Amino acid sequence: MNAKKRRRLAFVIALVTASAAAAALILFALKDNVLYFYSPTDVAQKHVAAGVNFRIGGLVAAGSVTHGQSAEVAFTVTDGKASVPVRYRGVLPALFREGQGVVALGALNDTGTFTATEVLAKHDERYMPPEVVDALKRSGRWKEGQ
């Protein structure tokens, strides 16, 4: 084998090894580290286990927002068919309002309350998170041109 061929072989082996390693890493990481998105209806139907992280999205139910001690806040996320109580300790996004779209990240506790670690609201008046639009469409609450 001459030097040129050896070089090419080294190159190919390095590339194949690296891609295999990267692919293995990716598959391993994807298995446990993706977050599913559920609407309140999904949560009710799929019996999501307590402690499993996921994202929930829908509308903040009107009149449901209550403030507790030390920056705690509780509200209900609804898609019109089902609703899930949410607890959060932190600063709410600027556009968090009753009746508006919201996406929260966290997990259910044993009593079925969603404990959020992060709450995201839409970025401006015109924009609604696509997941929320989707969830509302599925529950039949979405009107075109909304």
Add this chain to the structure above:
Amino acid sequence: MTGEIGQLALSLALALSLLQAMTGLAGARAGNELARHTATISALGTFVFVVLAFGALTYASIVSDFSILNVAQNSHTLKPMLYKVTGVWGNHEGSMLLWVLVLAIYTAAIAFARRGGERITSAALGVQGLLAAAFLVFILFTSNPFLRLDPMPFEGAGLNPLLQDLGLAVHPPMLYTGYVGLSAAFAYAAAALITGERDWARAARPFMLAAWIALTLGIALGSWWAYYELGWGGFWFWDPVENASLMPWLIATALLHSALATERTGAFRSWTLLLAITGFSLSLIGTFLVRSGVLSSVHAFANDPTRGLYILALIIGAIGGALGLYAWRAPGREQGTAFDIASKETALLLNNVFLAAAAATVFVGTLYPLLLDAATGERISVGPPYFALTFAPIFFALLLLVPFGPRLGWKRGDWISTYKALLPAIGIAIVAAIAVLALTTPRTLAGAAAFAVAAWLIAASVIDLRKRQTITTSAVASALGHAGLAVTLIGIAGTTLWRSEALEVLGPGESMYVGTYELRLDSVVGARGPNYDAARANITVLSGGRAIAVMHPEKRLFPAEGQDTTETAIRTTIVSDLYLALGDRRDNTQWVVRAYVNPLAPFIWLGGLVMALGGFAALFGRLRLPRTSPTAAPQPAE
């Protein structure tokens, strides 16, 4: 009138770019002088008309000409002048026009510089012409910024207040200079395939460097903006939009290194071509992700599916065309020269393998959710834990190997002497690790490892410069580039591992504690800006019972846009940031206050700046610098 001028200029630019594409490609043949001249002149013509169109839109925005739909939807008479100008690219149509403007600037630069000879310049102009034409068609038919609005409204709808910020005003032009700069590398690569020219990498180098510098600064600016504007104290969220800029950066970095080998010894010739194609393809995919509305973020202006489809078709055309050309023309090209396992080439090869693997992990993490949604309708998101498991270890391994590259010789190097030269750096790294373990709380192995690697990179860069008989700008460039990585690493480690955080509801006169500071809320008062009303907090910072500063985080309401933003207050000592954000009001007098102490946070962006400086040094090629020490005798150039 302005609208008509802009419209006309865009149409003329489209016609000229088509002419440029045809004559440029025709001029790639030997002896086709007339075609070449025509290509050059039409490239300059395209440039002039795109500038005119961009000027027309800017003028319309400055004078608040609401008869133009785009201006009416995105501007407001009360908006400060600066944001009237920068607001031009704060929306979909304007940002696509900026894209084409940057493309036209690069094309004009290619036409003027005529690097690599007449034939390759002509072919590159042809490819740039095709790209410009494709984007101009996109603008004219799906995203026309000059559409009229009748009747004309008295007032505009205003610009998203999050975008009314200097950092973010500069961020898009910077990022586009990077994205589009990769089109020049792409055009040269395609031109090389068309003409069979071998020396294309050298010709394309200044453009690759300009693109890389701009991407580096653009990413740093975007991250800095997210840090001070969003009020979450974070600097990188692995948001798909951020990933869209990181992927081209990783590939552009690989390209700069691989092209180095191709230029010097002819190694990795085909691979370098492939990287140039991939880099720009990722720029296009980034543009698609960001602009098509498939992702939800502050960047997603457009939710019109035809736009997404058009960009998708453009991507497939560009990538497919280039790869087809590659498959057709590349295999016949002669191979480069051989090199030893212990050589700079091997180091550059490893660099490329790791960077490509890192880019692949980001690519999968970004696109997998989109594909899954399209295929099954299941909505998932891939967050930081995935990237911590995949990207982080790959990049960490790369950083461990970085210092060997500059020390190894071309073709035939010597691991042993390289290792010996770098021995002091290993010592310094171990000392750094021990110092971190001994001095910091909480004690973390990750922190020790990060500081050890950072020390290893910086020390090795210094050693490399000291051991050289002659210092060239390219040696300085690699030292700065690699040391910049270390600086950023220190910042990331400091902020993520040793951050303190506090969240309290405070009434006037009440205090909270974060890190070693006491924060006393004195009052929250109303304040008024040019186009917003603000609630402004006066928070006294006490350290050891002594008042050291008063900070003013704000919450701003923009009535025109009906939207509010948080304005964080950051007090930096370079080695640490005290970061305050004002949350919602509770009852009448109580406010939610969030506070962070972010150790070493400024280093994150400082590192980006150092890397970019390295890029600037590299622009000078291998210019020799005078040595400060008189003992070193001048040596002949390599």
